[in-house]
Amino acid sequence: MPRFAANISLLFAELPYLDRFRAAADAGFKAVEILFPYDIAAKETRRALMANGLDLVLINAPPPNYTGGQPGYAAVPGGEGRFQSDIRRVLRYAEALKPGLIHVMAGYASGADAQDCIVRNLQWAADFAPHQQFTLEPLNPVSQPGYFLNDYDLAAACLDRIDRPNVGLQFDSFHARMIHGDAQAVWDRLRDRIVHIQIGSAPDRSEPGRDETDFPALFAAIDDSGYDGWVSAEYTPSTRRTEASLHWMR
Ligand SMILES: O=C(O)C(=O)[C@H](O)CO
Numbered sequence: 042m043p044r045f046a047a048n049i050s051l052l053f054a055e056l057p058y059l060d061r062f063r064a065a066a067d068a069g070f071k072a073v074e075i076l077f078p079y080d081i082a083a084k085e086t087r088r089a090l091m092a093n094g095l096d097l098v099l100i101n102a103p104p105p106n107y108t109g110g111q112p113g114y115a116a117v118p119g120g121e122g123r124f125q126s127d128i129r130r131v132l133r134y135a136e137a138l139k140p141g142l143i144h145v146m147a148g149y150a151s152g153a154d155a156q157d158c159i160v161r162n163l164q165w166a167a168d169f170a171p172h173q174q175f176t177l178e179p180l181n182p183v184s185q186p187g188y189f190l191n192d193y194d195l196a197a198a199c200l201d202r203i204d205r206p207n208v209g210l211q212f213d214s215f216h217a218r219m220i221h222g223d224a225q226a227v228w229d230r231l232r233d234r235i236v237h238i239q240i241g242s243a244p245d246r247s248e249p250g251r252d253e254t255d256f257p258a259l260f261a262a263i264d265d266s267g268y269d270g271w272v273s274a275e276y277t278p279s280t281r282r283t284e285a286s287l288h289w290m291r
């Protein structure tokens with residue numbers, strides 16, 4: 042079985058933020074990811090990670106997309122200054138929290154200018170922080186209408202042009218199924234570029250096992266491929282308590 046991590050921005054959300062770390066550890070997770078850790082001092086998050094023996098897999102670069110504003114600026118022409126200050130900010134958090142990965146969000150944009158922009162911006166970030174691994178993730182257009190990276194093949198084309206070893210693809214079975222209909226086919230096609238995996242069922246982004254994706258087969262393919270990163274549960278449990286949604290892990 043792959044190594045599973047809990048995205049505690051969505052899992053254990055029935056608990057206050059600092060209590061989710063213990064709940065994840067008690068449920069058997071050895072690592073967590075946090076979408077936007079910026080509302081709380083990094084030292085508080087660090088203490089909670091250490092107290093519960095948890096690795097931090099991933100954080101997103103700011104700005105938080107739950108405010109209704111731009112979900113990132115990487116592909117937004119004219120937003121380069123803001124992009125660079127957001128990257129500097131996430132790197133300050135990364136210094137304290139040591140996440141394995143930073144997910145950089147593209148923002149609302151379209152067209153050739155936006156693609157040129159995301160290529161330049163990610164090359165800048167990759168060269169500015171050569172020891173940090175960054176990811177790009179396509180988000181499906183139902184959940185994020187207008188988001189630039191809305192297709193896995195578009196993301197692969199951008200990664201070809203960015204051409205940096207520390208920028209890779211974040212595969213999410215929920216978005217892959219929403220966008221392309223078959224999450225396993227996306228995994229099979231793009232496996233060589235994938236540096237991080239997230240899982241959930243479409244269309245309601247609930248726990249694995251509630252759509253037609255054959256998760257045991259996907260987990261077997263992940264194991265067979267030699268992927269040695271984390272597989273993060275990033276879903277909204279269909280159950281009142283997160284623990285009751287974790288049958289897919291066992
Ligand atoms: O929406 C997703 O799937 C993500 O992983 C993003 O990081 C959301 O911010």
Ligand SMILES: [Mg+2]
Nearest residue numbers: 178213239275
């Ligand atoms: Mg995701």
